[in-house]
Amino acid sequence: AxxxxxxxxxxxxxxxxxxxxxxxxxxxxxxxxxxxxxxxxxxxxxxxxxxxxxxxxxxxxxxxxxxxxxxxxxxxxxxxxxxxxxxxxxxxxxxxxxxxxxxxxxxAQPNYRPPFELVDFMVVVEKRRRPPSSGRQEEPLSEATIKVKVDDRIVHTAAEGNGPVNALDQALRKALIQFYPDLTAVELTDYKVRILEETAGTASQVRVLLESSDGQEHWRTVGSSTNIIEASWLALADSIEYWLIKQKGDKI
Known part of the structure; x- marks a missing residue:
């Protein structure tokens, strides 16, 4: 079968x-x-x-x-x-x-240099209420602002997305694409969230598992936090960093 x-x-x-x-x-x-x-x-x-x-x-x-x-x-x-x-x-x-x-x-290697380092990020999700007479509601707006360091340069970008994680992903790519133009080949193929403490409700520790692909290979990364955005960021940043160092090969 x-x-x-x-x-x-x-x-x-x-x-x-x-x-x-x-x-x-x-x-x-x-x-x-x-x-x-x-x-x-x-x-x-x-x-x-x-x-x-x-x-x-x-x-x-x-x-x-x-x-x-x-x-x-x-x-x-x-x-x-x-x-x-x-x-x-x-x-x-x-x-x-x-x-x-x-x-x-x-x-763990003494001579390892990451392809980028996070300085800080901010994610905003906004939903505005319209008057009942308008007949429709405003769609939620997700926007991420991120600051990363590549070599000795600090790059500060912002992007909107279909949800906070997508906005963060778009902002990170926007910051890195000028240094790594081939990054456009990488895309998210699966996104899973698991609650680790059922009794803690919305304050629970969560685990985010991402699967990514460049069209030839697939790889998975993980993040965990009581904040689902941070857990997603950890998995997302690992995914991008992993692909970038694999592209360098023996130059790591």
């Missing part, structure tokens, strides 16, 4: 040979059969290591090699591991946002 396998199916599901805990991954790197009932290749599958609050150094090294990333060493890997555990407690989740994980490793 040409339908994809459910990720939780035994043997053939994408999660059937997934390893999350640091002890498991450490053992896996020493002896592949230590935590696997069969060789996953016998059923057309493969082992999968994820990054989470249970991760150890082995998880980071395994993923870095798998994704051809710089491998942190010594104090660097300790800092990355502590950062991951801290961020996971704040609602971030890297097993489904590997581009954001990649950025953690890039940023």
């Amino acid at each position: 040409n339908l994809p396998h459910h990720t939780r199916l035994p043997y053939v599901g994408a999660n059937a040979f997934t390893h999350k805990g640091g002890v498991h991954v450490s053992a896996l790197t020493k002896w592949a059969d230590s935590y696997q009932h069969i060789n996953p290749e016998l059923v057309g599958n493969r082992p999968r290591v994820v990054i989470s609050e249970l991760a150890g150094k082995g998880n980071i090294i395994y993923k870095a090699k798998e994704r051809k990333l710089p491998i942190p060493k010594g104090e660097e890997i300790e800092r990355v591991l502590k950062q991951i555990k801290s961020l996971e407690k704040q609602g971030f989740q890297y097993d489904s946002a590997e581009a954001s994980f990649d950025l953690l490793l890039y940023r």
Whole structure:
């Protein structure tokens, strides 16, 4: 029927040979059969290591090699591991946002220079009431103002959008396009929001997961905050930064 396998199916599901805990991954790197009932290749599958609050150094090294990333060493890997555990407690989740994980490793490098840095931003959503006699209501207006630093230059731009997140996206692109004209190829393909504290209501911590594409590749990034705009910004900024550094390749 040409339908994809459910990720939780035994043997053939994408999660059937997934390893999350640091002890498991450490053992896996020493002896592949230590935590696997069969060789996953016998059923057309493969082992999968994820990054989470249970991760150890082995998880980071395994993923870095798998994704051809710089491998942190010594104090660097300790800092990355502590950062991951801290961020996971704040609602971030890297097993489904590997581009954001990649950025953690890039940023851990002493010589890493981000393609842009946020100075500040402001988002305004305005809805004006019209008199009942007008027969219609004014559409909400979303406008974002952003200030970013690229090299030694500060760029200050503003843009309107179809909602606050879109306005912020448009303002960021407007600021960066003069430095990175190929950025027009990147577009948002999926946007998901999850409430992490059901009892907190509208004050809940939320997680935003973005999927982006340049027409050839897809990648996912994550943001988390009690403010949905900030969570969206964190995921959005990661998405753009990830694509820009991938374009630089070995120049990072």
